[in-house]
Amino acid sequence: MNEPLLGAIEAGGTKFVxxxxxPSGTLLEQTxxxxxHPAETMRDVVSFFRERGGELRGLGIGSFGPxxxxxxxxxxxxxxxxxxxxxxxxxxxxxxxEAFPVPIGFDTxxxxxxxxxxxxxAAQGHQNILYVTVGTGIGGGALIDGSLLHGLVHPEMGHIYxxxxxxxxxxxGSCPYHGDCLEGLASGGAIAARWGVPPETLPxxxxxxxxxxxxxxxxxxxxxxxxxxxxxxxxGGVMRPEMYPWIRSHAQTLLNGYVDAPQLQxxxxxxxxxxxxxxxxxxLGALALAARACxx
Amino acid sequence: MNEPLLGAIEAGGTKFVxxxxxPSGTLLEQTxxxxxHPAETMRDVVSFFRERGGELRGLGIGSFGPxxxxxxxxxxxxxxxxxxxxxxxxxxxxxxxEAFPVPIGFDTxxxxxxxxxxxxxAAQGHQNILYVTVGTGIGGGALIDGSLLHGLVHPEMGHIYxxxxxxxxxxxGSCPYHGDCLEGLASGGAIAARWGVPPETLPxxxxxxxxxxxxxxxxxxxxxxxxxxxxxxxxGGVMRPEMYPWIRSHAQTLLNGYVDAPQLQxxxxxxxxxxxxxxxxxxLGALALAARACxx
Numbered sequence: 045m046n047e048p049l050l051g052a053i054e055a056g057g058t059k060f061v062x063x064x065x066x067p068s069g070t071l072l073e074q075t076x077x078x079x080x081h082p083a084e085t086m087r088d089v090v091s092f093f094r095e096r097g098g099e100l101r102g103l104g105i106g107s108f109g110p111x112x113x114x115x116x117x118x119x120x121x122x123x124x125x126x127x128x129x130x131x132x133x134x135x136x137x138x139x140x141x142e143a144f145p146v147p148i149g150f151d152t153x154x155x156x157x158x159x160x161x162x163x164x165x166a167a168q169g170h171q172n173i174l175y176v177t178v179g180t181g182i183g184g185g186a187l188i189d190g191s192l193l194h195g196l197v198h199p200e201m202g203h204i205y206x207x208x209x210x211x212x213x214x215x216x217g218s219c220p221y222h223g224d225c226l227e228g229l230a231s232g233g234a235i236a237a238r239w240g241v242p243p244e245t246l247p248x249x250x251x252x253x254x255x256x257x258x259x260x261x262x263x264x265x266x267x268x269x270x271x272x273x274x275x276x277x278x279x280g281g282v283m284r285p286e287m288y289p290w291i292r293s294h295a296q297t298l299l300n301g302y303v304d305a306p307q308l309q310x311x312x313x314x315x316x317x318x319x320x321x322x323x324x325x326x327x328l329g330a331l332a333l334a335a336r337a338c339x340x
Numbered sequence: 341m342n343e344p345l346l347g348a349i350e351a352g353g354t355k356f357v358x359x360x361x362x363p364s365g366t367l368l369e370q371t372x373x374x375x376x377h378p379a380e381t382m383r384d385v386v387s388f389f390r391e392r393g394g395e396l397r398g399l400g401i402g403s404f405g406p407x408x409x410x411x412x413x414x415x416x417x418x419x420x421x422x423x424x425x426x427x428x429x430x431x432x433x434x435x436x437x438e439a440f441p442v443p444i445g446f447d448t449x450x451x452x453x454x455x456x457x458x459x460x461x462a463a464q465g466h467q468n469i470l471y472v473t474v475g476t477g478i479g480g481g482a483l484i485d486g487s488l489l490h491g492l493v494h495p496e497m498g499h500i501y502x503x504x505x506x507x508x509x510x511x512x513g514s515c516p517y518h519g520d521c522l523e524g525l526a527s528g529g530a531i532a533a534r535w536g537v538p539p540e541t542l543p544x545x546x547x548x549x550x551x552x553x554x555x556x557x558x559x560x561x562x563x564x565x566x567x568x569x570x571x572x573x574x575x576g577g578v579m580r581p582e583m584y585p586w587i588r589s590h591a592q593t594l595l596n597g598y599v600d601a602p603q604l605q606x607x608x609x610x611x612x613x614x615x616x617x618x619x620x621x622x623x624l625g626a627l628a629l630a631a632r633a634c635x636x
Contacts, residue, residue: 195568272491
C-alpha cells in the first residue's frame with residue numbers, strides 16, 4: 045500500500061518536466077521548469093524535489109542528448125556534444141546526485157518513453173519495442189529483450205536516409221548535418237520550413253500530412269528491417285490520428301509481404317500505434333527509469 | 341585439456357558445411373554437403389556426425405532463413421517462408437534433435453557469424469556489433485548487449501531502402517520484393533544483373549565496386565543510426581579490400597560528425613572492418629551457437 049516515492053525528470057531543450065510518482069506509474073505532483081542556463085535550471089529542479097522533504101527512494105532522468113550512457117566512462121551522466129552550448133558537457137546526473145544521493149536512472153528521452161510504454165502503455169508485455177517521437181526533431185528509442193538499446197553511443201534513428209523523390213518533393217531537407225535525412229524531410233522543423241508555417245497551424249487535410257505519412261511509412265520499413273520490433277509506437281507533436289492508417293498502409297505496401305508475421309499483415313492496426321500514455325510518455329519514462337534504478 | 345566436442349552446421353541454400361570442433365573455436369574436421377531436398381541433405385548431415393560416434397556435447401545450426409527463433413513457438417526451429425519450396429516449413433532443429441538428443445543452438449547464419457566474430461574474430465571483447473554479409477544477397481546479424489537480435493522475427497537488414505539516384509544509376513534494382521532496396525542495388529545478384537556478368541569476374545578497378553561502396557557507405561550510416569554498434573564487420577563474396585576505405589570515407593562524409601565518437605572519426609579504420617575469421621565466420625558461428633547452447 046505504502047509505495048516508495050520516486051522522482052522523475054524529463055529534461056528537454058525548452059522545458060524540464062519534474063514529477064513525483066510511484067513505481068506503479070502514478071504521478072502525484074508535477075511541475076514545468078523552463079530550460080535556461082544549466083545552473084539556474086537545475087537549481088529550480090532541485091528545489092522542486094527538496095520541497096518533498098528528502099523522502100525519494102530514487103530518481104530518473106530522461107534527457108535530450110546526445111548523452112554519455114556508459115557506466116564506466118569518466119563522463120557518464122553528461123549531456124555531451126549538444127548544439128545547446130551552455131549544456132554541452134554538463135554533468136546532469138552529477139548535479140542531481142549531489143543533491144539527492146539515491147539511485148539515479150539515466151537515459152535518452154526516447155529510451156525512457158519506450159520503457160514507460162512497455163510498462164504501462166501501448167506495449168505492455170513486450171520486450172522488443174520501438175518508440176519514435178516526431179516533433180521538432182525525430183528520435184527513436186528501443187527496448188531489445190527488455191534492455192534499452194545503447195551500443196557505442198545511442199541510436200539516432202531520426203537521421204537515417206530515406207528515398208527522396210526530388211521531383212515530387214523538391215524541398216532539399218532541413219537537417220543542418222544531413223540535409224534530406226528523415227529528420228530533414230519529416231520533422232516538425234522540416235514541415236515548417238517546407239510549407240512556411242508551423243505544422244500545428246495546418247489542417248489535417250493539408251497535403252503535408254500525406255507526404256509525412258509517406259516518409260514515416262518508408263522509415264517504418266527500415267525500422268522493421270533493422271530491429272524487428274514487436275510493436276512500433278509513433279508519438280510526438282506532429283502526429284495526427286489520420287496519419288496512422290496511411291503510414292501502416294504505406295509500410296505494408298513497401299514490405300510487400302517479405303517479412304512473414306501476422307503483425308505486419310492483418311494485425312498491423314495494432315502494430316504501428318500511437319503512445320498509450322499520450323504526451324505523458326516522457327515523464328512516465330523518467331519515472332520508469334527511477335523505478336528500474338531502484339530494482340522496482 | 342580434454343575439451344568437449346561440438347557439432348556445427350552452416351546451413352546454406354547451395355551447401356551445408358558441417359564440422360566438429362571445440363568450445364575454444366578449433367575446427368577438427370569439416371565437410372561440405374550440397375543442398376538438395378531436405379530429407380537427402382539431412383541424411384548426409386546426420387551421417388557425417390554419426391561417424392564421430394555420438395560423442396558430441398551439443399550442436400549449433402546457423403541457417404538461411406527466414407527462421408522461427410521463438411523458443412515458445414510450436415514451430416520453433418523451422419525454416420519458414422523461404423522461396424526454396426522444399427525447405428519451406430521444414431523443422432531443421434527437430435531433424436537434428438531426433439538424431440542427436442543434445443543441446444542445440446539455432447539462429448540465422450548472420451547472427452551466428454556475429455557471435456563468432458565477437459568470440460574469436462574481429463570484434464573480440466565487444467558486446468554490441470553488427471555483422472553484414474554481401475554475397476548473392478545481403479543480410480545482417482547483430483549482437484546487442486551480448487544477445488543476438490531477434491525481436492518479432494529477426495532483422496532483414498539487407499532490405500532497407502537507401503537513396504537511389506536513378507540518373508547516376510538507372511538500374512531499377514533486382515529485389516523481387518522491393519526492387520531497389522539495398523539488396524536490390526548492391527548484392528552480388530544486383531551487380532550481376534546491372535553489369536551482365538557475375539561480380540567475381542570483374543576487376544577491382546571496375547566502376548561496379550565504387551558504386552557498391554557508395555551504397556554500402558549509406559547503408560553503414562543507417563546501420564549506425566539504428567543500432568549504434570561498437571564495430572561493423574562487412575564480409576561476403578562481393579567484398580574486396582579496396583572497398584573498405586571507400587565505404588568508411590563515404591559513411592564518414594554522410595554522418596558529417598553528427599555522432600560524436602572517436603570510432604567514427606580517427607579510428608574508423610578499426611570500426612568498419614573485414615571479418616577476422618574470413619570465410620570461416622559462418623561455420624565458426626554455428627560452433628559458437630553450439631558452445632552457447634551448452635553454456636560454454
